Amino acid sequence: MNCAFAIERYFLDGERTSPDEIASLIGSGGFLVLEYAGGLCGAVLVQGPGVRAGVPPSHAYFGMLSVLPELQGKGLGLRLVRVAEAMAEASGATSMRLRIINLREELSRWYRSLGYR
Numbered sequence: 001m002n003c004a005f006a007i008e009r010y011f012l013d014g015e016r017t018s019p020d021e022i023a024s025l026i027g028s029g030g031f032l033v034l035e036y037a038g039g040l041c042g043a044v045l046v047q048g049p050g051v052r053a054g055v056p057p058s059h060a061y062f063g064m065l066s067v068l069p070e071l072q073g074k075g076l077g078l079r080l081v082r083v084a085e086a087m088a089e090a091s092g093a094t095s096m097r098l099r100i101i102n103l104r105e106e107l108s109r110w111y112r113s114l115g116y117r
Contacts, residue, residue, distance in 0.1 A: 042067040048091040060088030
């Protein structure tokens, strides 16, 4: 995950996440992961309706979408988002929430292309 977020190092202090944070987040939902060549190549945090503080009870949340830099641009991130959306819908969510870092305009454009606002 930290490899995928390396582009953000110029405005983050340290790594994007840690093993302790990931362990804590797994307890509050879970991660979808993609495996490739014996290792992880992508992941996304998915939290069902009513799990995330500050999010209405009918809304699910996804975040920390990451794909190894050398595999980006191949549709893997889109697949992770679509599976996260399907899981949220299956768990009763009527809407999906996410947060992005506003310093990365390319993320805003990409999520808008998927129908997010």
